[in-house]
Amino acid sequence: MVQDLSLNQLRELAERAALKLPDDELAKLLPGVNRARRQADELRQLVNAQTEPAGHFGADKGN
Amino acid sequence: MAASELCYLTIGEAGIGLRQKHFSAVELADACLDRIDAHDAKLHSFITLTADLALEQARQADKELSTGHDRGPLHGIPIALKDLYATKGIRTTCHSAVLANWIPDHDATTVIKLRDAGTVLLGKLGMHEFAFGGPSVDAPFPAVRNPWNLAHIPGGSSSGSGAALAAGFCYGALGSDTGGSIRTPASHCGIVGIKPTYGRCSRYGVIPLSWSLDHTGPMARSVEDCAILLQVLAGYDALDNASANVAVPNFQTGMKDGIKSLRVGVPRNNWFNENLGIDPQTESAFNQALQVLESLGAQIVDIDGQPFSLARKANQTILTCEAYAYHEATYQKTPMKFGSSVRRRMLEGAFLSAADYLTAQRARAVLNDQIRANFATVDVFAVPGAARPPEAFDNMDPNEQNMRPSFTNPFNLGGLPAISVPCGFTEGNLPAGIQFVAPAFEEATCFRVGYAYEQATEWHNHRPAI
Numbered sequence: 099m100v101q102d103l104s105l106n107q108l109r110e111l112a113e114r115a116a117l118k119l120p121d122d123e124l125a126k127l128l129p130g131v132n133r134a135r136r137q138a139d140e141l142r143q144l145v146n147a148q149t150e151p152a153g154h155f156g157a158d159k160g161n
Numbered sequence: 162m163a164a165s166e167l168c169y170l171t172i173g174e175a176g177i178g179l180r181q182k183h184f185s186a187v188e189l190a191d192a193c194l195d196r197i198d199a200h201d202a203k204l205h206s207f208i209t210l211t212a213d214l215a216l217e218q219a220r221q222a223d224k225e226l227s228t229g230h231d232r233g234p235l236h237g238i239p240i241a242l243k244d245l246y247a248t249k250g251i252r253t254t255c256h257s258a259v260l261a262n263w264i265p266d267h268d269a270t271t272v273i274k275l276r277d278a279g280t281v282l283l284g285k286l287g288m289h290e291f292a293f294g295g296p297s298v299d300a301p302f303p304a305v306r307n308p309w310n311l312a313h314i315p316g317g318s319s320s321g322s323g324a325a326l327a328a329g330f331c332y333g334a335l336g337s338d339t340g341g342s343i344r345t346p347a348s349h350c351g352i353v354g355i356k357p358t359y360g361r362c363s364r365y366g367v368i369p370l371s372w373s374l375d376h377t378g379p380m381a382r383s384v385e386d387c388a389i390l391l392q393v394l395a396g397y398d399a400l401d402n403a404s405a406n407v408a409v410p411n412f413q414t415g416m417k418d419g420i421k422s423l424r425v426g427v428p429r430n431n432w433f434n435e436n437l438g439i440d441p442q443t444e445s446a447f448n449q450a451l452q453v454l455e456s457l458g459a460q461i462v463d464i465d466g467q468p469f470s471l472a473r474k475a476n477q478t479i480l481t482c483e484a485y486a487y488h489e490a491t492y493q494k495t496p497m498k499f500g501s502s503v504r505r506r507m508l509e510g511a512f513l514s515a516a517d518y519l520t521a522q523r524a525r526a527v528l529n530d531q532i533r534a535n536f537a538t539v540d541v542f543a544v545p546g547a548a549r550p551p552e553a554f555d556n557m558d559p560n561e562q563n564m565r566p567s568f569t570n571p572f573n574l575g576g577l578p579a580i581s582v583p584c585g586f587t588e589g590n591l592p593a594g595i596q597f598v599a600p601a602f603e604e605a606t607c608f609r610v611g612y613a614y615e616q617a618t619e620w621h622n623h624r625p626a627i
Binding site: 103118131134135141144145 | 373471474475477478481492493496497501505506508509510511512513517519520521522523525526527528529560563
């Protein structure tokens with residue numbers, strides 16, 4: 099299960115992503131980011147080693 | 162005919178009136194423009210009005226129709242566009258300070274199709290900023306209001322499209338739908354909207370929100386009008402990588418054949434009671450609609466709602482990752498130029514990993530298989546248009562939408578065609594809708610069920626007192 103980020107960790111990740119966000123904005127972002135990370139993590143229960151992503155590159159289509 | 166009656170004609174009725182010379186295309190356009198002038202200061206449905214262009218196109222339509230050059234059922238019909246469709250020489254803002262002064266040098270494919278069909282463009286419509294988040298309360302343009310009650314949201318993200326149609330400002334509009342953005346405002350504004358199959362309508366020239374979930378489609382005041390609009394919009398477009406090279410049927414063929422013996426799957430169990438669950442009045446309107454379907458000869462079949470419920474998690478993960486990827490450079494340079502609602506939702510995508518994104522795409526494959534498997538035993542799904550009535554602006558909770566079932570985004574995840582049709586009102590005279598969802602490329606089935614239900618009820622004839 100994914101661990102929630104702290105404000106300091108979020109600030110560090112934002113800097114790595116070249117995002118210049120003031121602290122009050124980071125604080126407002128934090129609950130949504132943690133909810134999104136938990137939600138994404140829950141999806142891991144739905145897949146197994148054989149599950150491929152929806153959508154594939156097609157050499158015939160050139161994209 | 163009184164101007165207000167003229168403005169609430171269907172596209173079909175307006176087309177007959179034009180050809181029988183009961184009124185001209187200029188009179189139709191003038192009636193819409195006068196109504197917008199009188200009432201839109203309260204609704205804010207338009208960001209940009211193109212009155213001069215509209216009157217020029219209307220005069221051209223009158224001239225062509227009078228000389229026997231008939232471009233079809235949309236000829237001379239006033240329409241409007243969600244402000245994320247690129248329009249050559251006309252400002253296209255996405256309701257955002259980021260694009261507040263952008264004037265495209267090209268038209269979206271769908272815009273060209275509508276123009277070639279002889280429509281009259283009234284202008285560009287308000288929306289949720291970049292089609293995401295909630296009403297844009299700190300954007301450079303005011304948030305769109307619901308014509309049924311100005312204190313309430315019209316739903317989004319195609320807010321202006323829903324509000325303008327309900328208010329009688331235009332006869333048809335384009336919306337876009339990545340997680341419900343055509344069907345939610347259709348439901349909240351008491352009008353009809355269809356999200357066609359993924360790939361059915363071109364996305365070229367439409368500012369992306371999430372490439373693999375974005376759909377373009379029409380909104381109107383009747384099921385038949387949506388079919389007329391989709392007929393013009395649908396078809397392969399080499400400029401759109403996701404465009405499907407699939408034959409386009411006549412969407413009105415069979416539309417009036419009824420729904421006797423049609424099997425309607427309702428995924429109520431394990432979905433409608435998710436977290437806070439569906440609002441009781443909304444569920445009551447939905448249940449009464451199911452009874453109408455049964456009275457028309459349909460069979461209601463319970464199906465498992467679990468994969469539909471889980472679809473929201475995959476949809477939201479994919480959406481935020483793709484949306485952030487598209488806007489990343491702008492967020493790195495000028496993050497605060499985005500309004501607070503879209504900024505806080507979209508930036509979530511900056512903190513999800515590549516593995517998170519691909520796991521969501523893998524879950525998408527699993528959930529879509531589970532959802533589509535139901536079509537072995539039912540012909541369509543029926544679900545509410547929204548989980549609750551439109552909220553009041555003063556009482557909005559950005560987290561609440563995650564605490565209610567999302568009845569729209571499973572069908573973006575699977576690319577399935579879904580239509581929302583008015584199905585009643587909740588307390589405070591706020592509209593509710595019902596969705597009908599069909600297998601891929603079977604929009605005609607959506608129209609057939611929607612039309613049968615619509616014609617058996619009176620909901621689509623109600624008008625807001627603006």
